[in-house]
Amino acid sequence: MTYSIFIDGAAGTTGLQVADRLARHPGVDARALSDEERKDNAARQQMMAASDLTILCLPDVAAREATAMAAQTNARLIDASSAHRTHADWVYGFAELIAGQRDAIADASRISNPGCYPTGFLALTRPLVDAGIVPRDALLSVPAVSGFSGGGNGMIAQQADGALPVFGSYGVTLAHKHLPEMLAYAGLDNAPIFMPAVADFYSGMLVNLPLHSAQLTKSVTGQDLHDCLAAHFDGPGLVRMAAAKANDDALLANNLLAADGLVNADHMELSVFANPDNSQFWLLARLDNLGKGASGAAVQNMNIALGLDETMGLSRGA
Structure with a gap:
């Protein structure tokens, strides 16, 4: 049919x-x-x-x-x-x-x-909230960057005219239209501080979620966080975990995790990085803003x- x-x-x-x-x-x-x-x-x-x-x-x-x-x-x-x-x-x-x-x-x-940014944020956050690792009253910050196609035909025209900066932050009123969606589906009591930016590449996206162990309800390792996300998304769909490797092994060329590394792909990739010496974690969602x-x-x-x-x-x- x-x-x-x-x-x-x-x-x-x-x-x-x-x-x-x-x-x-x-x-x-x-x-x-x-x-x-x-x-x-x-x-x-x-x-x-x-x-x-x-x-x-x-x-x-x-x-x-x-x-x-x-x-x-x-x-x-x-x-x-x-x-x-x-x-x-x-x-x-x-x-x-x-x-x-x-x-x-x-x-x-x-x-x-x-939305594109909420897709990354929710994938990183909701499983950890449901698992009782991130408390519902957590105060989170979410830096993120997208390719300029996220701004639609208007921003694409800006870039073609040479009027787009190499990198620019926006949403500085802290009232981005994605925030209600982020709060509604994350299982949190408080909306995150959302810090979006646009850069001079056509498509691609990185959504970052920094966490300190003091923010969490239990003692965990980076592997624990990886395993929690992996278990949550173990099934059909288009959300994948990057391999659980040492930080440097998971990075791309020149020690950079490229925001445009999944261009023309329709899946999303999640990564967890950790520094056990200072109890800090860095969670990343990478996707094509035009794809997933x-x-x-x-x-x-x-x-x-x-x-x-x-x-x-x-x-x-x-």
């Missing part, structure tokens, strides 16, 4: 990436409207009604408008924007996060695709919703 998938917003960064993945997907027929029709609400609504599933690749306001439009049909939706990620009527589309989430996605008519951080996750959720192999059409990496 071939399923019909409507990409609403196929001209944007995420929409183009979704379309690229669906073009190599053997089980779906991807549909999009022409440039002349894509702002025609009647044509969009008709396409939603005629498709097995619609993926919204739109800004937040437009995604809310599209959702209202879809309410007049039987359309199943995956929303790649941040508009519905903490909405009670939407299922959060991070299949690997907790037990039962994959089943909830499979049964849902409204699925909210996770956006379009890859949308296709994974689509597959689950349609009862297909969740990695179909995706790059599993090496």
Whole structure:
């Protein structure tokens, strides 16, 4: 059986990436409207009604408008924007996060695709909170960096014009739109201090979680933290552990863990580094912000919703 998938917003960064993945997907027929029709609400609504599933690749306001439009049909939706990620009527589309989430996605008519930074943060945090290692009242800091494609077509144009700095921090009001999502699904009482940055590379992402043993509820080693994460994500999906090696062995060339090391891959890789001499830990999530951080996750959720192999059409990496 071939399923019909409507990409609403196929001209944007995420929409183009979704379309690229669906073009190599053997089980779906991807549909999009022409440039002349894509702002025609009647044509969009008709396409939603005629498709097995619609993926919204739109800004937040437009995604809310599209959702209202879809309410007049039987359309199943995956929303790649941040508009519905903490909405009670939407299922959060991070299949690997907790037990039962994959089943909830499979049964849902409204699925909210996770944000790129929250995907990394939640993968590092939620298993440790559930295991009682990180206390629920922990006060965490999360430095992170993304490639400039995370800023969409506007930032891509900035970079092309030479107007983008080599590295720049943003979200300095400490009110980034990803924070409600991070708090809602981490199992924490307090939102983290989130310090995002953008750098002059197209795609890729590192999400950092520094921890000191004094922050934890029990005495653990780096291997303990690695094993906790590995056990949590031991199953189907697209979250993997980097090999538990000595720190230098796990680093890439020139002693650098490259933020763009998983470009064009749809999985996420978690690493744990430790210094037993000072009881410090450094946890890292590495992913492609356009892969597991956006379009890859949308296709994974689509597959689950349609009862297909969740990695179909995706790059599993090496």
